[in-house]
Amino acid sequence: MVQASNRVKKTLDRILSRAGLGSRTEARKWIGEGRVAVNGRRAGNPDAWFDPQRDRVTFDGKPLRAAKKIHLLLYKPKGYLTTYKDPQGRPTIYELLKEVPEWVFPAGRLDQDTSGLLLVTNDTAFGDHVTDPESHVPKTYLVKASALLSEEQLQRLRDGIELSDGPARPAEVRRVRDSARFTFFEITITEGRNRQVRRMVEALGAKVLKLVRTRIGGIEIGDLEIGKTRLLTPQEVRALKSARAPVSR
Numbered sequence: 526m527v528q529a530s531n532r533v534k535k536t537l538d539r540i541l542s543r544a545g546l547g548s549r550t551e552a553r554k555w556i557g558e559g560r561v562a563v564n565g566r567r568a569g570n571p572d573a574w575f576d577p578q579r580d581r582v583t584f585d586g587k588p589l590r591a592a593k594k595i596h597l598l599l600y601k602p603k604g605y606l607t608t609y610k611d612p613q614g615r616p617t618i619y620e621l622l623k624e625v626p627e628w629v630f631p632a633g634r635l636d637q638d639t640s641g642l643l644l645v646t647n648d649t650a651f652g653d654h655v656t657d658p659e660s661h662v663p664k665t666y667l668v669k670a671s672a673l674l675s676e677e678q679l680q681r682l683r684d685g686i687e688l689s690d691g692p693a694r695p696a697e698v699r700r701v702r703d704s705a706r707f708t709f710f711e712i713t714i715t716e717g718r719n720r721q722v723r724r725m726v727e728a729l730g731a732k733v734l735k736l737v738r739t740r741i742g743g744i745e746i747g748d749l750e751i752g753k754t755r756l757l758t759p760q761e762v763r764a765l766k767s768a769r770a771p772v773s774r
């Protein structure tokens with residue numbers, strides 16, 4: 526019961542941020558300043574759960590407007606964080622999104638050292654679908670491993686390798702090429718656990734030297750330039766909304 530209702534309800538800071546007003550940190554500040562009301566009463570707790578469809582949230586007395594939905598593909602460069610602000614002052618993807626007129630959030634994460642495709646949107650339902658572990662939207666990465674990997678090692682990834690937080694779902698793996706010391710391979714996973722590809726490779730006794738996400742669902746990186754964005758087409762949005770890998774176990 527709690528789970529079902531929590532899928533609809535969101536914390537107040539998230540409702541404000543998803544309405545396109547600003548970051549969750551900013552939303553918490555506004556709530557603290559008494560600028561936010563829910564169902565006519567001033568709200569004081571940014572962590573309280575509300576249903577954005579039913580509860581009437583106002584900011585400075587004005588109802589939240591429905592922001593125009595925007596769906597972008599960003600080619601995240603290595604070195605950028607997917608968070609809004611970094612206490613250590615490292616670059617974040619928001620520096621690459623200055624021209625975007627709406628407040629947007631990344632649908633999923635990429636590690637600081639990973640480059641490649643990141644979906645950025647203000648469409649909560651879209652973001653929730655792409656990041657929901659139950660959706661199993663396939664994501665493909667190009668990996669440079671720190672060692673030459675045998676066919677048996679790659680097969681362990683295909684079979685579903687054991688990780689510290691439970692076995693990974695079976696992955697699609699294709700050897701791209703071997704150099705004198707390194708194996709380059711492509712892997713498609715249907716989960717989005719923390720540092721998953723890196724941990725899968727570490728479970729083989731190697732390390733990831735380079736990681737690039739090249740595909741999400743049916744969307745390929747194509748000729749998008751690094752650090753740049755492009756709008757998804759309505760067809761791509763529709764396809765991603767229904768993208769779902771078969772549940773293999």
Ligand code: URA
Pocket residue numbers: 634635636637639719720721722723724736
């Ligand atoms: N797997 C990782 O290890 N890192 C990422 O950024 C994405 C997938």
